[in-house]
Amino acid sequence: MELSPLARERLKKIGSLSPEESAKMNQSRELVNILSLFFKGELSSEDLWKELKALQEQRGESIVEDAQRKIADTLRLQMAQDDFEQRRSAFLALETVKKEGKYSTLEPILNSIATLRQQYKQQKEMAYDQLKAAMQGQLQAMAQEALKQGVKLDMDSSLEANIKSSQQWKNFIYEHDKTSEEAFSDYVSRLVEIIQAS
Numbered sequence: 001m002e003l004s005p006l007a008r009e010r011l012k013k014i015g016s017l018s019p020e021e022s023a024k025m026n027q028s029r030e031l032v033n034i035l036s037l038f039f040k041g042e043l044s045s046e047d048l049w050k051e052l053k054a055l056q057e058q059r060g061e062s063i064v065e066d067a068q069r070k071i072a073d074t075l076r077l078q079m080a081q082d083d084f085e086q087r088r089s090a091f092l093a094l095e096t097v098k099k100e101g102k103y104s105t106l107e108p109i110l111n112s113i114a115t116l117r118q119q120y121k122q123q124k125e126m127a128y129d130q131l132k133a134a135m136q137g138q139l140q141a142m143a144q145e146a147l148k149q150g151v152k153l154d155m156d157s158s159l160e161a162n163i164k165s166s167q168q169w170k171n172f173i174y175e176h177d178k179t180s181e182e183a184f185s186d187y188v189s190r191l192v193e194i195i196q197a198s
Contacts, residue, residue: 064094131169135159
């Protein structure tokens with residue numbers, strides 16, 4: 001079945017982008033490529049700053065805000081410390097590119113995120129150590145019984161397996177993760193709100 005010339009013209013228009021849409025897509029693609037190099041460690045925070053400063057001069061401040069939003073989207077409660085610090089420093093460095101940056105408002109929120117991440121890890125380690133101390137005596141008694149029967153238990157592996165399979169640990173992790181993730185999400189949302197309010 002052949003389409004009428006009018007139908008073909010309409011189909012052609014549906015597939016084509018306006019100049020503004022096309023420019024926005026190209027800008028987004030370019031930003032994704034630059035950030036990809038940064039996340040892979042091929043661009044330092046300083047290099048990222050230079051790249052985006054040059055782009056901002058061509059395209060306006062919205063490109064810097066887009067970059068910060070994309071960086072904020074990659075923040076995780078349980079990410080490696082080096083990755084967090086890399087993103088934190090880039091996020092703040094980009095704020096200095098803006099004419100009216102809000103560095104002094106954003107830095108305390110990022111510091112609160114860093115503190116939350118540290119507390120999350122410490123509380124998890126503390127709970128693990130408390131359970132370990134509570135279970136160690138029971139497991140040693142079981143290991144001695146097993147040894148009498150000629151079976152040697154790997155205490156460390158058995159202890160870790162018992163802790164991680166215990167209901168007490170599962171309940172703690174569920175509550176701890178839920179509470180910490182909510183606080184973390186709130187901080188990240190505040191970061192995004194502040195950069196969007198520029």
